Amino acid sequence: MNRPWLLWLPLTVVAFIGGLAIYGLVVPKDDMVHSAMVGRKLPEFALPPATVGIEGLSNRDLADGKPRLLNIFASWCIPCKAEAPYLEALKKSGAEIDAIAIRDKPEDVAAFLAEFGNPFRRIGSDSEMAVQLKLGSSGVPETYVVGGDGTILYQHIGDIRAEHVPMLLEKLREAQ
Amino acid sequence: MIAETGLAALWLAAAMAMLQLVGGLTLLRGEGKLTPLIKPAALVQGALCVVSFASLMWLFYVTDLSVLLVASNSHIDKPLIFKLAGTWGNHEGSMLLWVSVLSLSGAAIALLEKRIDTRTLNATLAVQAFVALGFFAFLLFSSNPFERLVPAPVEGAGLNPLLQDIGLAFHPPTLYIGYVGLSVAFSFAVAAMLTRQVGPAFARAMRPWVLGAWIFLTVGITAGSYWAYYELGWGGWWFWDPVENASLMPWLAATALLHSVSVLATRNALRAWTIMLALVAFAMSMAGTFLVRSGILTSVHAFAVDPERGSFILALMLMYTSLAFLVFATRIGTVKQGEPFQIVSREGGIVANNIFLSVILAIVLIGTLYPLAAEAMGDKISVGPPYFNKATAPIALLLMVALLLGPMLRWRRDDLKRHKYWLVGFFAISLWTGVAIWRFVPGVGIFPILGLALSLALAVAAWVPLKGRKLLRTPLPVFGMVIAHFGLAVSVFGMAAESGFSRETLTALAPGESAKVADWQVKLDDVRPVVGDNWVAIEGQLIARKGGKKFTLRPQSRQFYRPEQQTSEAALLTRWNGQLYAVIAQPDENGDGRWQVRLWWKPFVTFIWFGGLLVALGGAIALLGRMFRRPKKPAVNKWARA
Numbered sequence: 001m002n003r004p005w006l007l008w009l010p011l012t013v014v015a016f017i018g019g020l021a022i023y024g025l026v027v028p029k030d031d032m033v034h035s036a037m038v039g040r041k042l043p044e045f046a047l048p049p050a051t052v053g054i055e056g057l058s059n060r061d062l063a064d065g066k067p068r069l070l071n072i073f074a075s076w077c078i079p080c081k082a083e084a085p086y087l088e089a090l091k092k093s094g095a096e097i098d099a100i101a102i103r104d105k106p107e108d109v110a111a112f113l114a115e116f117g118n119p120f121r122r123i124g125s126d127s128e129m130a131v132q133l134k135l136g137s138s139g140v141p142e143t144y145v146v147g148g149d150g151t152i153l154y155q156h157i158g159d160i161r162a163e164h165v166p167m168l169l170e171k172l173r174e175a176q
Numbered sequence: 177m178i179a180e181t182g183l184a185a186l187w188l189a190a191a192m193a194m195l196q197l198v199g200g201l202t203l204l205r206g207e208g209k210l211t212p213l214i215k216p217a218a219l220v221q222g223a224l225c226v227v228s229f230a231s232l233m234w235l236f237y238v239t240d241l242s243v244l245l246v247a248s249n250s251h252i253d254k255p256l257i258f259k260l261a262g263t264w265g266n267h268e269g270s271m272l273l274w275v276s277v278l279s280l281s282g283a284a285i286a287l288l289e290k291r292i293d294t295r296t297l298n299a300t301l302a303v304q305a306f307v308a309l310g311f312f313a314f315l316l317f318s319s320n321p322f323e324r325l326v327p328a329p330v331e332g333a334g335l336n337p338l339l340q341d342i343g344l345a346f347h348p349p350t351l352y353i354g355y356v357g358l359s360v361a362f363s364f365a366v367a368a369m370l371t372r373q374v375g376p377a378f379a380r381a382m383r384p385w386v387l388g389a390w391i392f393l394t395v396g397i398t399a400g401s402y403w404a405y406y407e408l409g410w411g412g413w414w415f416w417d418p419v420e421n422a423s424l425m426p427w428l429a430a431t432a433l434l435h436s437v438s439v440l441a442t443r444n445a446l447r448a449w450t451i452m453l454a455l456v457a458f459a460m461s462m463a464g465t466f467l468v469r470s471g472i473l474t475s476v477h478a479f480a481v482d483p484e485r486g487s488f489i490l491a492l493m494l495m496y497t498s499l500a501f502l503v504f505a506t507r508i509g510t511v512k513q514g515e516p517f518q519i520v521s522r523e524g525g526i527v528a529n530n531i532f533l534s535v536i537l538a539i540v541l542i543g544t545l546y547p548l549a550a551e552a553m554g555d556k557i558s559v560g561p562p563y564f565n566k567a568t569a570p571i572a573l574l575l576m577v578a579l580l581l582g583p584m585l586r587w588r589r590d591d592l593k594r595h596k597y598w599l600v601g602f603f604a605i606s607l608w609t610g611v612a613i614w615r616f617v618p619g620v621g622i623f624p625i626l627g628l629a630l631s632l633a634l635a636v637a638a639w640v641p642l643k644g645r646k647l648l649r650t651p652l653p654v655f656g657m658v659i660a661h662f663g664l665a666v667s668v669f670g671m672a673a674e675s676g677f678s679r680e681t682l683t684a685l686a687p688g689e690s691a692k693v694a695d696w697q698v699k700l701d702d703v704r705p706v707v708g709d710n711w712v713a714i715e716g717q718l719i720a721r722k723g724g725k726k727f728t729l730r731p732q733s734r735q736f737y738r739p740e741q742q743t744s745e746a747a748l749l750t751r752w753n754g755q756l757y758a759v760i761a762q763p764d765e766n767g768d769g770r771w772q773v774r775l776w777w778k779p780f781v782t783f784i785w786f787g788g789l790l791v792a793l794g795g796a797i798a799l800l801g802r803m804f805r806r807p808k809k810p811a812v813n814k815w816a817r818a
Contacts, residue, residue, distance in 0.1 A: 004505075004509055007504060007505040007508060007509060008505045010452065010455070010456070010501040010504065010505075011498060011501040011502060011504075011505055014459070014494065014497045014498050014501055015498065017463075017545065018490070018493075018494040018498070020545060020548050020549055020552060021466065021490050021548070022490065023548070023552050024548045024551070024552075025486055025487055025490065075682070076682040076774075078761075078772070108682065128562065129560070129562065130562065133560060133562065
């Protein structure tokens, strides 16, 4: 053995992993996956249209000076159907909403919009969840409040219910 | 009284383990007075553990609700088979099973092992007792399975409905036997370092245990994957969930170990590396147990989660692995270098195999622990299938390339020119398949194409080692290798076909309406309620049509009570070239009488598990060959001498 220090490497790895595990056990756990992106600029992305007749979405579309909502949804997701009326309500109250459809197909998105209405300005198609992962989102539906300069201000996890509508409008107003 | 008997047996077994350990410590300072007691103690320990485990099983059989564990995990109305499976379908029972299998393997070593010298054998038993003692302490001080409950309840809480499945009832014991088999390899490795007996004799003694553990792990992972596929209703066969990774990591280490231990046994090379892999493999099975039982990582599998128990297993894991690596760091340097070999040789092929497997293991380990590390640095992230798939697929394909050639090579040194026709042949098969798919099936990713191309070449290459041999005189391990490698080709073919050509339709249907997936026309005929032993369900009747043939599928969405939980029972229609997979969910919320129906056509998906079983079968054939081989004349292989 020419390199005896190499023999100590496994022990070092064990110690490192052990330290991590002890940390994981000691520090109290918060099971909700919050995006680490809150307070940061949107990552760069450019998504193709999710369905015919509605434009796709890139991070530049979300940084045009006006605060907006970014809704992450999918036609196959049941809570997304439940939140559809409240997205409509948000739109009626003046919110501009863009969307990303996760692992979806054009015809399914079209059918979803035909059935539940279309509150969205643009819809990007994220067929491999790549942008979703970049955004630090863990599931559908989720809704982000994005500032006029493209900064993520707030992340709402889960479906939007009636009681969340005024709160989201308030966040948008603060972002002005 | 049965519960008390079980507990007493457990205490006595722990005492035997202590005796074994003390005997082993005296051994370190020359032959001690207690050394002759080590073997008998191992035998008695094994017998006492059987008594203890049988007691717990009896308590579950009669549903003795005055025992806390039975009351909280069983129910008087439960089907008998699940009552019995309830013995290990919970934390305490599974730990008792763990330590019982460990003790029984100790007894088996004491009784059967004749290939290594007595000193190393005794040291092995002492190390094993040391490992077992930690788990005895865990059971006796933190997770007593025989704890009484006063007053006894009338019915009992039941068993997690996801676990009420015949496949899963036998899944944990299968994996556990694999894990425990690796603990035996660990004990052998530590003992061999302590007594400075790292050599072919030690490798030959360790090999059947590694092989046995590896067979059980292979079967366990294959079964677990199929269970997740049909029971979770999400249509996939591998999720890269921490719990799945927990069993994959020891398998990867054991696969590498299995190959390197062969090099050590037949060629007396790769000494330090083999020892290192034996330690890593067991460290991985402990890490797996820890990850699953501590709830430290978020998983789709809801297991009993308890930080206190997690800390206990963590402490054990750190103690055993760091002590073992400490011995490794201080002792292995004194082990002589093994025999030399050239890069193009059977050893070289196995080294490549080991490197690729180790890299995959590192990728999986890093991916599994990364969320934890990121959290420690203030980030909250999850690592999903995209990372694992992208990172492991290229290495797995390289591993396949190494596998095409490796088994054909001669020990010590070989010449690639000797194999040029085969090489050209494999290249031609792969190229032809790849180009054909790329040309005629649009939109298939690069990895599925490469996977299909390589798996076809490997399906041929796997049989080459039999060429030119007299089949009746070929040793069983060679057949085992051929079948296992062919099984891997079958499995990879299934994975590549499934990921490249799957078709999915998500739809909401009213009775009478139809949907299409791939070439199948599927009509929702009827939806009706059905009642089972301890659940109620809605069952959809789907009529699937293709080419004039008609099949009925009945997926269910089940509601269990005690405890309340919803599961979906996918309906599978198996054809030779794939499966039609149907899931029905609760009705759409807007009340228009439609039902959520998800349909998949998964080409050749069954090959994944069929291949996995072939791999395990290959292992079993090799194991039979190792156990019942005729004694070799020493002159047959001049490299095999110690």
